[in-house]
Amino acid sequence: MKVVYFLVAILALTSSLVSASDPSPLQDFCVAAKEKDGVFVNGKFCKDPKLVKPEDFFLHVEPGNTDNPNNAQVTPVSVDQLPGLNTLGISLARIDFAPKGINPPHTHPRATEILLVLEGTLYVGFVTSNQDGNRLFTKVLNKGDVFVFPIGLIHFQLNVGYGNAVAIAALGSQNAGTITIANALFKANPPISPEVLTKAFQVDQKIIDELQKKSWYNTN
Template sequence: MKVVYMFVAILAFTSSLVSAYDPSPLQDFCVAVKEPSGVFVNGKFCKDPKQVKAEDFFLHVEPGNTNNPMNAQVTPVFVDQLPGLNTLGISLARIDFAQKGLNPPHTHPRGTEILIVLEGTLYVGFVSSNQDGNRLFTKVLNKGDVFVFPIGLIHFQLNVGYTNAVAIAALSSQNPGTITIANALFKANPPISVEVLAKALQVDNKVIDDLQKSSWYDQN
């Protein structure tokens, strides 16, 4: 009887883990389409399998334009850019950095990220949760180095080399989402109350007012 209870407990535990991530597909593919069709899977309508073509699984990615306030550009390859990713539980992004380019602190609420440096030198890091003491984990990465950012944790990448840098990030969701911390706080629509942010950040109301009036660049 104890074995049965243990089996049930393990099954319940593994089921809860599975439900925390993108559900596994029950068909070969479900190419996403915008127009309504007969099947709606994981937030997207499925294209008629008989109409699916090789192009639905293909995308050419150009280098990103780093001529912006962050001197960096993220080019996502999520389900919205590559419909064939729908239900497959993976995606990626190309990140281009000019000198001193920054991919600012952000999170992916639905995906763990693993990053490999193709060119250049990056200073990368993430911050653990409140429960773990908000510890900062950082590393300087060179060409060929790999680093993992756990799901949902705030992380960043900064070009600290003397040349441009390029990295590829793979994520464990076809639609991992991105929340840029500064944009979420100071570019919310409608704006978050000045009183709320001033008290939370322990600064004067005028500081928050100035930040909310600033121009916040959206890399994604």
């Protein structure tokens, strides 16, 4: 019986590992089709390979507009912007920062992120899970520096230089997903009950009411 329990545990672990990232493709490519005229694969319909063009694998990315409350902008390059990424398990984003600009605390539920600084100086960090004591790992990055944010963990980037900053984030999923913490908590639709948030944060309801009334900009 112990052997059976052991095998079940191994199977459960293996299954969780397999489902922790995008599935491996079994063909050269599966360009996402806008029309429902192909084979449905992992959330997208595949374009007929005979109709695939070089443009399906190409995208020009312009600098993001940082004239917003966060003074930063994320320009995603996921399967929604670049159809050729479908089933390939990767994506990226360009992040532009004005001075003091911030990409606020957020998570990517489906991907690890690796960040490369192209210009400027960024203060970056992530927080570990409750199980690991909610430890904070931070670093000041300069041009050419690289930092990794493990999958699912809350992380952020702040421009601490005197000029603009630019970074490229590579992600281990064609559609990593983004959950910005403040937006999710205080701008949920419909709103989370103030009683829940008041109890969770151990603050007066007036504070929660004020936070829920604020306009939270979505950088991503």
